[in-house]
Amino acid sequence: MSRTARFPRTAHTARLARAAATLAAALLATAVAVPAHADTAGRGFQPSHPELDHAGSTIVAHEGRGPAGPLQPMVAQTPGLDVSSYQGSVDWSTAAADGAGFAYVKATEGTDYTNPSFAQQYDGSYDAGLIRGAYHFALPNASSGATQADYFVSNGGGWSADGMTLPPALDIEYNPYGDSCYDLSQSAMVSWIRDFSNTVESLTGRYPTIYTTTDWWTTCTGNYGGFGATNPLWIARYSSSPGTLPNGWSYQTFWQYADSGTFPGDQDYFNGAYSRLQALAD
Missing domain, CATH: 1.20.5 (Single alpha-helices involved in coiled-coils or other helix-helix interfaces)
Incomplete structure (x- = not known):
């Protein structure tokens, strides 16, 4: 060439x-x-396995189980359970016959996931005579507390004064996708929780129950004590007692004491007689 x-x-x-x-x-x-760590819709972190995330799904891996033994205290405790899509369709009549007085049901996670079994679990527990409530699995690195609270309330996390509905609940625990505190500082985490809590209260008239562990709360909020006056505590500890509680709470309202047992899902106690559970619902 x-x-x-x-x-x-x-x-x-x-x-x-x-x-x-x-x-x-x-x-x-x-x-x-395009913002860093965002998908094409401009949203924050998106969970890859929300169907596996539920109240307590990260607890054993981080905190293990305490010594077995008789549960303490044993006076005036009302048994109950919490469930998510992992349990699928629940036999509520059997749960009621076995002594369950209440149930918390996962409704949402982040701002994109709703529990596909929510209607059967939430309405079914009510039909079986259980006092029930809905909870939200928090992803503080995905969007603001107000945004997730609004999504939660719009997708099952509401409240009505019917005597059968517990306050909506916020499940805030170890991040199942990375850094335990979702890459937030302690002050930023407190602000996120406050944002969620205040938004739920403004939309429903009830401050949300807060589900957490003492270890996570201490690590990720600096053991902040400012929610005890308004928000019921749902403590998670798989042992024979609730143990030391997070700062700001002198007692727990609910205690998740095991991840298996008599009822489907996780095992819980309301810290009082059934009449006090009814009062909380009212």
């Missing part, structure tokens, strides 16, 4: 290189415009 025959191919290659460089610059500009 002659030297003159190669010149047109060289010029063509140069034009292609310039076009590729222009395209690469355009793509880079577009990428810079």
Whole structure:
């Protein structure tokens, strides 16, 4: 091939290189415009296995189980349970016959997930005579507390003064997808929880019950004590007693004491007689 025959191919290659460089610059500009850690809709972190996330799903891996033995205290405790999509369709009549007085049901997670078994679990527990409530699995790194509270209340997390509905609940525990505290500082975590709590109260008239563990609360909020006056505590500890409680609470309202037992799902106690449970619902 002659030297003159190669010149047109060289010029063509140069034009292609310039076009590729222009395209690469355009793509880079577009990428810079998208926030870090966001999907194409501009949202924050999205969970990959929300069907596996439920109240207590991270507890054993981080805290294990305490010594077995008679549960303390044993006076005026009302047994109950909590469930999520992991349990699927629940036999509520059997749970009631076995002594369950209440149930908490997972409704939502983040701002995209709703429990596909929610209607059967939430309405079914009510039909069986259990006092029931809904809870939200928090993802503080996905969106604001107010945004998740609004999504929760709009998808099952409401409250009605029918004597059969517990306050909505916030499940705030170890991050199942990474850093235990969701890469938030202690002050930022407190602000997120306050944002969620105040929004739920403004939408429903009830401050949410807070589900957590003492270890997580101490680590991720600095053992903040400002919620005890307004928010019931649902403590998780798989042992023979609730143990030391987070700052601000002198007693627990609910105690998740085991992840298996008589009832489907997790095993819980309301810290009082059934009449006091009714009073909380009212």
